[in-house]
Each structure stands twice: as structure tokens, then as C-alpha cells.
Amino acid sequence: MGEQQQQSAALPRGFQWGAVKAGIKASGNLDVAVAYAPRGANAAAMYTKNQVVAAPVTVGRRHLASTGGRVTAVLVNAGNANCATGQPGIDACLRTCKAAAERFRCIFDEVFPSSTGIIGVPFPVDKVVAALPAVQAALGETPDHAELFAKAIMTTDTKMKVARAVIDVDGTDVHLFGAAKGAGMIHPQLGPPHATMLVYLFTDLAASPASLREFLQPAVERSFNSISIDGDTSTNDTVLLLASGASGVSLDDRIGEAFANALELVCGSLAHQIIDDGEGVTHVVTLQINGAETYEEAKQVAKAIAHSPLCKTAWSSADPNWGRLLAAAGYSGVAFDPNRVTIRIGDQLVFENGVRAALFNEAAAHEAMSAREYTIAIDLGEGEAACTFLTCDLTAEYVSINADYST
Amino acid sequence: MGEQQQQSAALPRGFQWGAVKAGIKASGNLDVAVAYAPRGANAAAMYTKNQVVAAPVTVGRRHLASTGGRVTAVLVNAGNANCATGQPGIDACLRTCKAAAERFRCIFDEVFPSSTGIIGVPFPVDKVVAALPAVQAALGETPDHAELFAKAIMTTDTKMKVARAVIDVDGTDVHLFGAAKGAGMIHPQLGPPHATMLVYLFTDLAASPASLREFLQPAVERSFNSISIDGDTSTNDTVLLLASGASGVSLDDRIGEAFANALELVCGSLAHQIIDDGEGVTHVVTLQINGAETYEEAKQVAKAIAHSPLCKTAWSSADPNWGRLLAAAGYSGVAFDPNRVTIRIGDQLVFENGVRAALFNEAAAHEAMSAREYTIAIDLGEGEAACTFLTCDLTAEYVSINADYST
Known part of the structure; x- marks a missing residue:
């Protein structure tokens, strides 16, 4: 049993990724992304400690609480943070979750929303809802699909940020894949339960939400909570760890250390990529x-x-x-x-x-x-x-x- | 009785100012300045709360303590902060005080030293000592002399910073004059007793060091402690208030409010001038x-x-x-x-x-x-x-x- 950073294509099973251009980014680039777990996934999340939090942070936290940590679809848009948008912002976020739940045939609370972009501008809810059929059609399990997801969540980022690790457990590969965005307003201070740093971590390990949380916190403290570009802590920072269980391997004492190491490796790599791609960074x-x-x-x-x-x-x-x-x-x-x-x-x-x-x-x-x-x-x-x-x-x-x- | 900001030439009596070019600034501009009170002055000071303090802050604090708040000469250089220079820095500072005490015929502890400029470079003590006879020869009581003092203490400042107020006490004018420098590393956090913001306030009121301190603290809190250019708190920040008593008017209940107002006016004006001249500032x-x-x-x-x-x-x-x-x-x-x-x-x-x-x-x-x-x-x-x-x-x-x- 050992872990290694792997450049190869191997991705965690049990997930599909997709993204489309919904016209939210002024650039016209990919801006609505979905990560879909057909059989659901257990989840643990950490969010910004900013007193002012975006609507999707409020809603996502509530959803994880009500499902006891179950996620079927992660719905992310870039270009608008849906923050400081009041009750209309919450309502807009709920509408996108409802539409995604119908589309992905899951219960409403199993949709986890995230937004990143400008603060204080009314949320373009109709564009997100209208994009869902095309995102669903775009879903797939290949590295290309995962990379589309990673590209769609970018704002001022100049590079896509992904990292992978594989743990060999008695001949069975357990995979970890992470995608992140963030280049400015980067001084994450994530607390148990709190990103405009957005990080999504996917594994096909089988693990309870509680044990995922236990592994996520120290990994976040030594990576995302130990970086800063400008000292500005965002209203939207979110790190979400999803475990599909599709590898058939359970998180137990036997592989705890290897998983912790793999998680640290992937979080450390993503945190480094965020600083390296920081706005205007030359050193x-x-x-x-x-x-x-x-x-x-x-x-x-x-x-x-x-x-x-x-x-x-x-x-x-x-x-x-x-x-x-x-x-x-x-x-x-x-x-x-x-x-x-x-x-x-x-x-x-x-x-x-x-x-x-x-x-x-x-x-x-x-x-x-x-x-x-x-x-x-x-x-x-x-x-x-x-x-x-x-x-x-x-x-x-x-x-x-x-x-x-x-x- | 009333106070007013006065553009006229009136300066507090009992002080002389002068400055020369000692070759410390690379630019070759004025860089050693002295404010001299021939009959001495009562003093109160506040210094930076930075854990790392420059040699002149350490020495100045010690001098005010040992004299119970008496100052005959203020000796300031710009171009070298004499900070992070260890015991050699302290020794260098003491040597300049000793030379100044001989020159100005006062006891050693009545010389109050200040430095501003680069941190961590050995202090050019010989240049300061060699400049003293010329500074003494340059001393005078006119606005031009006071302005030379204000110019010599500048580093990245583009403008000289001075402010004045006059209080009419039953027909007798009490004067307040302030000179300041600072354009970067400006986020003063001054505590009872702690600048590379340097502020010197001169009045011809008669007042004890204790009552000067009592008036200085609230004025500093609402002015210099309520400004920031870059959030960097210097190792050398100093505000020094000197009272010569030469007006013959004593600080008592009758004029307390007028003096507090005049002090606030002058400190507020200097604080505003510092921000307005902040490095690269356009707003x-x-x-x-x-x-x-x-x-x-x-x-x-x-x-x-x-x-x-x-x-x-x-x-x-x-x-x-x-x-x-x-x-x-x-x-x-x-x-x-x-x-x-x-x-x-x-x-x-x-x-x-x-x-x-x-x-x-x-x-x-x-x-x-x-x-x-x-x-x-x-x-x-x-x-x-x-x-x-x-x-x-x-x-x-x-x-x-x-x-x-x-x-």
C-alpha cells in the first residue's frame, strides 16, 4: 500500500463532470459546471469564516445539515458570487437547486450550490436554470470532462488547477481528484462548516460524512488555511470533499494514514497552484x-x-x-x-x-x-x-x- | 479666547530650528535637523508599539524617563533608521546625544534623538556628529528655519508637512507649531510611551510633562492612530510634544479645552497631510x-x-x-x-x-x-x-x- 501523485488519467469512479457556457461571464467562457454522483456521495465541507456569506454558502450548509452529508449534484457558476443579494439571492439559489434536483432526479437538498464572481449584483438565475439540460448532456467520466469542470469555475485564474493521487489498497486503486479556483481575494480562513476560493475533492473511497470531516480539517489547515495572496478573505470560500464509495474500499484504520497523506498531497498541490497563479504574481x-x-x-x-x-x-x-x-x-x-x-x-x-x-x-x-x-x-x-x-x-x-x- | 488655524508666521517662542546636509540621504538633501530650546522644554512622547524598535526610540524613552520629561535639543536624521542595528546602534545613538549635549550645553539626557530611513544598515554616526557645528550655526527662530527642520526630516515625502494654531488667552497669544514626516510604512499605533512617522509639536505654553501627556494621548488617538497608508507599522514612529513656557501662560482649566482643540487641529492637519502625501496616493x-x-x-x-x-x-x-x-x-x-x-x-x-x-x-x-x-x-x-x-x-x-x- 502506498500513495503517489499520478499524472495519469485515473479518476475516482462514481462521478461525472460537465460544463457549459451560460453567458454569465462577460468573456463568454464556460461558466456553469456540474459534478454529478449518480449513486450519491457522502460529503464534508468547510466554508469561509467571513461574517458576510454568499447565498450558496448559506444554502449549501443548510443542505448538508438536512441530508446528514449527502450530495448527488454539485452546481457551480462563475461570474456572479450571489453575495450581498439578500433574500432574492437565497430564493434564486434555491430555484437553481430545485431545477437541478428535477434534472438529476435527486431530492432537493442533495444539490450543493457554489458561486464565484462579482459581489452585490443580482444573480442571473434564469441563465443557470436554462443551462442545466446542456450541462447534463455534457456530463462524462473522462479526464477531459473533469477538466471542463475545472475550467468553468475559473474567474481571474489564468490556469486550471487540478491534482490527483492514487492509493493502492491490496491491489485496488482508490482515487482522489481535486479541482480548485482562486487567484484574488485569497486568504481563506475556513472553519468547520465554511470560499472565492472553491475547492472540490472527489474520492471513490467509502467513508462516512463524519470521518470525511475528520480528515478534511487538518488537511485544510495545513494547505488552504496557510496561504494568502492579498489578505482578503472571501465571502464564498468553500472546500467540499465527496466520497462515492465506488472503489469498494472503506476508510478504516488500515488506510487512514495513506488517505490523510493523499489528501494532504492533493490539497497542498492545489494550494500551491492557487498562489502560483495569484493575480500579478511573479514570486x-x-x-x-x-x-x-x-x-x-x-x-x-x-x-x-x-x-x-x-x-x-x-x-x-x-x-x-x-x-x-x-x-x-x-x-x-x-x-x-x-x-x-x-x-x-x-x-x-x-x-x-x-x-x-x-x-x-x-x-x-x-x-x-x-x-x-x-x-x-x-x-x-x-x-x-x-x-x-x-x-x-x-x-x-x-x-x-x-x-x-x-x- | 479662541483658537484658529493661522497661516501667518507666528511660531511658539522659546525654540530654534535648523538643518543641514550631512550626506546621509543618497539624494544629498537636508538630512540632519535640530530643534533647540535654549531654556529647555517640558515634554511628553508616544512611540510605536512595534516589538522591534529602533535605537533612538529606546534611547529617547530612557532619556525622557531619567529627566522626568525635560528636553533641550531634539536631534533628528533622515536616511537611516538606526533600527535592527543592535548594541552598536545604541552606542552610535548615545554618541550623537553626547556630542549634541556638549554642543548645546545641556545634560546628556536632555537630548532627544530620532531617526528615519532604511532599517538594518549600520548607523553613519560620524556624519551626524560632524554635522553638529553646522546645524548649530544654522539655528534660528523664523518660519524659514522651522521649515528647514520640516524639510530635513522627509524621506519619501514629496511635501513638507507643517501646521499651526494660535490661542488668544486674554490678549496673550499661545502658539502651537507641528512638523511631521511620513509617506510609507504608515499605520502608526502609538502607545504611551512609542514612529517612521515622526511628529514634533512645539508650544510656548507652560505645562508639566504629566499634563502634556494627558492632552497628547487623546489627540494622537483621533489623528495619527486613526490613519493608515499601507498597514505597515514602523519601528521608529514617534510623536513628541514640547512646551517651552515662553508665552508665560500656564495650562490650566481655563484654557484646557482651547489647548485640546488646538492640539487636535494641528494633529488632524498633520495626519491628513501624511495621508494626502502617501506613496502613490491618488485618492x-x-x-x-x-x-x-x-x-x-x-x-x-x-x-x-x-x-x-x-x-x-x-x-x-x-x-x-x-x-x-x-x-x-x-x-x-x-x-x-x-x-x-x-x-x-x-x-x-x-x-x-x-x-x-x-x-x-x-x-x-x-x-x-x-x-x-x-x-x-x-x-x-x-x-x-x-x-x-x-x-x-x-x-x-x-x-x-x-x-x-x-x-
Whole structure:
């Protein structure tokens, strides 16, 4: 038994995917997608912790609660977030679920809705409903179908984001496939039950909603909850894990660790793809915070740096201005003694004992930061706790993407 | 008795100002400045709450404590922050104080040092010490002298920042003059005793250090502690209020309110000038948060919006994408019911009852946001508390200023 990331075509059985162009995106691209489990699937989800949540988040949460975690169809649109749309938005979402339930012959509550796009604009419910027959006709089980699904959910993303893993259980393959979207408004803070990061994870393992939830939470904490592009937490962030059971293999103690690893692999890959495709990103930076008293404090330091415009702009020009890193750690709210801190950029030691490292080589640090991807390691010298956080630079391109009059 | 903002030349008596070019700024501009009180002045100060503080902040705090709040000379340099420079940085700072004390014939602790500029680069102590005779020779009491002081402390500032007020006390004028610098790394969080925002306030009122402190704190809370350009809190932020007593008028109950008003007027003006001259700023936005349960919660909502890259980039293009405002409020950590929230941009109602306002006029909102300066008012509908917070847009120019290899 072992798991591996697999580039091959193998997808979890028990699911079909499809997508069509419904005229919601101004670009005219694919914008309504469905993932369909003909025999249903058990489900666990995590949603944004934003106080303001979109209608589909409210409805999806209610549906999972009322079915005890059963999903037959996932209905996603891109181009309109159906957020800050009040009761009319809820009503519109319910209408799309009702239409999908009729189309896919399941009970109403087994439709799980998701939306991503602009906030505050009335939801184009008629376009979604009208697209359903064509989406149904487009459904299929091949990698091409799964990729259409992954493409349709994109908004400002420039690349489709998918990841796969396979676990060999005594000769039987258990599959895991994930599709994600997200490039801006990315600082997911997902809580038990809470995305405009949308992540859909499909497996043909057999597992109860409760055990899916138990596996999903730590995987999300170390992946999607440990990334930030701009510090803006969306009103629509959702991670949904579906298990069709079609492999015939049950999630038990024997394969728990392999499944946890596979889930971590797929979530980690998708989280990395999201940062790598972040709006205007030219550098992907891993913040490795060590020597903290607690994991939470390590993460608090990482977030202060990841959200500092001065750190992020310095990264965009490969400027080894480490004083900005230290200043951001300093205002994070975490107590530490600057004299015990060490800072490394790549394998360059740049700061220790309260001063610039004796061997600090600005040209070498600049060189290390010129790579598309590198690590900044900060040891606070206070304790044993650590965290790894993935973020990116802030460029004029990010500003221009988001200053575009109404995106 | 009344106070007024005065464009005239009147400055507080009992002070002299001067500045010279010491070769610390790469530009070759004025970079070492002194404010000198020949008979000394009582003082109160507030400093950054950043865990990492520059050497002059450590030394300045110690000096005020040991003298019980007496200052004879303020010695400021721009171009090097003397931060993250360890014990050598402290020693360098002490050497400049010692040299200044000899030059200005005061006890060592009555020299108050400040630095602003790059972090982590060894402090050019010899340049500062060598500049002292020339600074002393340059001292004078005229507005031109005060303006040289204000110019020398600038770093990425494009404009000198000064403000004045006069209080007429039974025919005697009491003067207040303030000089400030700051354009980036601006999100001051000043606490009793903590800048790279530097603010120096001079008055010829007679007042004890304790009563100066009592007046300074509320004025700073409503001005410098209620502004943000980029959310980065500096390691060097300092506000220093000096009272020479040269007017012969004492701070007592009779003039307390007038002095508080004058201080608020001057601090408010300087805070506004800092935002207006923020790096790359094209729009100054006042966030008026009403209907919060507490002042702290109102401020927390204001800060989430002021630090949201998505809100700030939308402002740069006058994009009335109010959904981003609501989303940022939603992740601020403050609990509220979105259905009770109203949002106004200028005098346009854009959001109420959980949905886009019926009369929302996108063109009119865009028009309102095209002004250099406007107000966004958000009522949370939860309570009676309010705050006013001043911030600005995020532009490609900000990115380019801060991405410049080593500023």
C-alpha cells in the first residue's frame, strides 16, 4: 500500500463532470459546471469564516445539515458570487437547486450550490436554470470532462488547477481528484462548516460524512488555511470533499494514514497552484516560521509578513530589504526578543544577534530572491512551534487587475 | 479666547530650528535637523508599539524617563533608521546625544534623538556628529528655519508637512507649531510611551510633562492612530510634544479645552497631510464607521477596509465595487448582521437591507469617487459607537516606489 501523485488519467469512479457556457461571464467562457454522483456521495465541507456569506454558502450548509452529508449534484457558476443579494439571492439559489434536483432526479437538498464572481449584483438565475439540460448532456467520466469542470469555475485564474493521487489498497486503486479556483481575494480562513476560493475533492473511497470531516480539517489547515495572496478573505470560500464509495474500499484504520497523506498531497498541490497563479504574481514565497511558542503565534507572524505591502513589494524586485520582514514580525502582536531572531533568505543568513549577519551578502541574497520561488526562514528563538505559510509578491499587475473598473 | 488655524508666521517662542546636509540621504538633501530650546522644554512622547524598535526610540524613552520629561535639543536624521542595528546602534545613538549635549550645553539626557530611513544598515554616526557645528550655526527662530527642520526630516515625502494654531488667552497669544514626516510604512499605533512617522509639536505654553501627556494621548488617538497608508507599522514612529513656557501662560482649566482643540487641529492637519502625501496616493478616503457596539469595533472594521488591497485598488480607479467593502467588514472579526448594514459613498446610498440600494446609481457613485477626496460611511446597525479613519488608495506607483531596489 502506498500513495503517489499520478499524472495519469485515473479518476475516482462514481462521478461525472460537465460544463457549459451560460453567458454569465462577460468573456463568454464556460461558466456553469456540474459534478454529478449518480449513486450519491457522502460529503464534508468547510466554508469561509467571513461574517458576510454568499447565498450558496448559506444554502449549501443548510443542505448538508438536512441530508446528514449527502450530495448527488454539485452546481457551480462563475461570474456572479450571489453575495450581498439578500433574500432574492437565497430564493434564486434555491430555484437553481430545485431545477437541478428535477434534472438529476435527486431530492432537493442533495444539490450543493457554489458561486464565484462579482459581489452585490443580482444573480442571473434564469441563465443557470436554462443551462442545466446542456450541462447534463455534457456530463462524462473522462479526464477531459473533469477538466471542463475545472475550467468553468475559473474567474481571474489564468490556469486550471487540478491534482490527483492514487492509493493502492491490496491491489485496488482508490482515487482522489481535486479541482480548485482562486487567484484574488485569497486568504481563506475556513472553519468547520465554511470560499472565492472553491475547492472540490472527489474520492471513490467509502467513508462516512463524519470521518470525511475528520480528515478534511487538518488537511485544510495545513494547505488552504496557510496561504494568502492579498489578505482578503472571501465571502464564498468553500472546500467540499465527496466520497462515492465506488472503489469498494472503506476508510478504516488500515488506510487512514495513506488517505490523510493523499489528501494532504492533493490539497497542498492545489494550494500551491492557487498562489502560483495569484493575480500579478511573479514570486512565490514560502514563509517558514520556526522557534515560536505556539503554532498560532508562528502563523500570526507569517500572516503579518504575508500581508505587509512593504515586504510584498520588496519581493517583487528581489530586494533583500530584510528590515521590512523584521518590522512586520514586530507589529504582528507576537512577543519576541529581536536579539534572538535569525532570518534566512534561501540559504543566506541575513540577520542574527540583533544585527545584520556578518556574512550578509546583498548580491547573493538578491540572486536567491530572483528565483520564481524561494523560502524565507525566520526563527523567533522563543519556543519549539513552527508553521509553513505560502504567499507571493505584490506587483503593479495585481493593482491593474483589481483596479479595472468593475471586475 | 479662541483658537484658529493661522497661516501667518507666528511660531511658539522659546525654540530654534535648523538643518543641514550631512550626506546621509543618497539624494544629498537636508538630512540632519535640530530643534533647540535654549531654556529647555517640558515634554511628553508616544512611540510605536512595534516589538522591534529602533535605537533612538529606546534611547529617547530612557532619556525622557531619567529627566522626568525635560528636553533641550531634539536631534533628528533622515536616511537611516538606526533600527535592527543592535548594541552598536545604541552606542552610535548615545554618541550623537553626547556630542549634541556638549554642543548645546545641556545634560546628556536632555537630548532627544530620532531617526528615519532604511532599517538594518549600520548607523553613519560620524556624519551626524560632524554635522553638529553646522546645524548649530544654522539655528534660528523664523518660519524659514522651522521649515528647514520640516524639510530635513522627509524621506519619501514629496511635501513638507507643517501646521499651526494660535490661542488668544486674554490678549496673550499661545502658539502651537507641528512638523511631521511620513509617506510609507504608515499605520502608526502609538502607545504611551512609542514612529517612521515622526511628529514634533512645539508650544510656548507652560505645562508639566504629566499634563502634556494627558492632552497628547487623546489627540494622537483621533489623528495619527486613526490613519493608515499601507498597514505597515514602523519601528521608529514617534510623536513628541514640547512646551517651552515662553508665552508665560500656564495650562490650566481655563484654557484646557482651547489647548485640546488646538492640539487636535494641528494633529488632524498633520495626519491628513501624511495621508494626502502617501506613496502613490491618488485618492484620500475618509472611512466613517457608525452604529458599532464599541469604538474599538468601529476601528477594527475601518482598519480591515483600510488594509484591504481589493478595496484600495478599487478606489484607485473610482470603481464603486462596494461588495469589497462589505467583504472586508465581514472578515474584520467584528460580529454584525449584513441585513442591518448601510453603505454610503459620498452622498450615494449604495447598500441597505442586505441588497444593493434600489436607487444605486453606478455612474453617480463613480463620479463621487473620482474626486481626490471623499467619504465612505458604513453604519453597522449594531450600536451607537463610531470612528473616523483616514486612508488612501493603492496604486501601481506605490508598488513601484517600494519595489525600487533598496530604498
